[in-house]
Amino acid sequence: MNYTxxxxxxxxxxQKKSAVLKRVVIALSVILLIGIAAIVYLWNLPHKKVENVxxxxxxxxxxxxxxxxxxxxxxxxxxxxxxxxxxxVSETDKNQDGGTMIILQTDDPMAGIQCAMxxxxxxxxxxxxxxxxxxxxxSGITGVSLTGCVLK
Amino acid sequence: xxxxxxxxxxxxxxxxxxxxxxxxxRTGKITFNATAPSSPEKxxxxxxxxxxxxxxxxxxxxxxxxxxxxxFERELMQEHFNENYMESxxxxxxxxxxxxxxxAEVPLTKDGTYNxxxxxxxxxHGVTKDVSAPGSITVKGNSVKATANFSIKLxxxxxxxxxxxxxKIGKEAKITLESNMAQK
Numbered sequence: 317m318n319y320t321x322x323x324x325x326x327x328x329x330x331q332k333k334s335a336v337l338k339r340v341v342i343a344l345s346v347i348l349l350i351g352i353a354a355i356v357y358l359w360n361l362p363h364k365k366v367e368n369v370x371x372x373x374x375x376x377x378x379x380x381x382x383x384x385x386x387x388x389x390x391x392x393x394x395x396x397x398x399x400x401x402x403x404x405v406s407e408t409d410k411n412q413d414g415g416t417m418i419i420l421q422t423d424d425p426m427a428g429i430q431c432a433m434x435x436x437x438x439x440x441x442x443x444x445x446x447x448x449x450x451x452x453x454x455s456g457i458t459g460v461s462l463t464g465c466v467l468k
Numbered sequence: 469x470x471x472x473x474x475x476x477x478x479x480x481x482x483x484x485x486x487x488x489x490x491x492x493x494r495t496g497k498i499t500f501n502a503t504a505p506s507s508p509e510k511x512x513x514x515x516x517x518x519x520x521x522x523x524x525x526x527x528x529x530x531x532x533x534x535x536x537x538x539x540f541e542r543e544l545m546q547e548h549f550n551e552n553y554m555e556s557x558x559x560x561x562x563x564x565x566x567x568x569x570x571x572a573e574v575p576l577t578k579d580g581t582y583n584x585x586x587x588x589x590x591x592x593h594g595v596t597k598d599v600s601a602p603g604s605i606t607v608k609g610n611s612v613k614a615t616a617n618f619s620i621k622l623x624x625x626x627x628x629x630x631x632x633x634x635x636k637i638g639k640e641a642k643i644t645l646e647s648n649m650a651q652k
Contacts, residue, residue: 358544359542359544361542361543361544361547362543363543363546364543391560395536395557395560396536396556396557409493409494409495410495411495411497411516411517412495412497412516412646412648413497413514413516415495415516417494417495417516417517419494430494430517430519432516432517432537451536453517453534453535453536453537453560454534454535454536454560454561456519456532456534456561456563457519457521457530457532458492458494458519458521458532459494461517461534461537463517463534463536463537
């Protein structure tokens with residue numbers, strides 16, 4: 317079977333057309349690549365690390381007092397923000413997945429600052445004076461909660 | 469106003485008199501799974517920061533769950549969960565307040581595993597609903613372990629899943645709870 321290849325005479329106009337087409341194709345593939353890169357980036361977005369965020373410094377007792385005065389006002393100020401809480405370790409607790417929670421002493425015996433430590437390899441003694449940095453996740457009957465915490 | 473003050477005072481007195489029989493933890497665990505049957509991705513998260521107090525005298529039980537302490541494998545899902553679905557800036561906590569209704573069958577001073585019927589109110593995403601679920605209580609010395617499995621319908625709590633992700637996020641979330649309380 318024979319095909320006759322149609323022959324074209326390449327005119328100036330057609331040359332221009334293909335140049336434009338080339339540019340459009342390049343532009344579209346760049347957009348596509350950026351789109352794919354953005355999706356991959358978002359999909360693999362790392363968890364926020366508290367070290368990379370500037371923290372608000374406060375004592376364990378002062379933070380508890382602010383929450384006791386007005387939970388709403390304190391949440392507006394601290395919720396989801398990085399805070400650096402200074403205090404004395406009153407208790408430590410292991411969760412069911414081997415993580416550590418450090419409780420900082422406050423003036424209220426029922427309410428401590430509950431610091432869920434991010435790294436499992438934490439060793440700390442009761443009575444130690446510490447500064448713990450973490451994201452505030454609000455407060456409840458057992459005190460103010462910090463999550464993703466690290467020792468400063 | 470006087471009445472309010474009086475009732476507040478009596479509640480405070482009740483809680484102090486029954487204090488010795490309280491069991492509590494700050495590291496209770498809740499996992500939820502809201503993966504739609506057809507989803508290739510697992511929509512699940514763990515929270516190890518659940519506060520739980522059980523009053524041994526009355527059977528009253530409280531769970532408080534800081535929403536921002538739910539950990540997802542993917543940060544993006546965690547952000548969507550907090551910002552789009554749970555609106556945790558506005559509603560930072562889920563609370564359950566209820567009681568063990570068959571306390572006579574759950575002797576908290578005797579070692580063993582007992583079936584507990586728990587009824588109460590769950591407040592989440594600004595909506596309060598009556599919830600009852602069967603659970604299990606295991607007593608061992610001074611510790612009380614509470615476990616429960618139940619499902620909640622997301623629309624009951626005004627959590628609306630957009631059509632684009634309806635094939636990934638299910639209509640119900642399966643909740644698994646395990647809390648190891650110690651006598652306080």
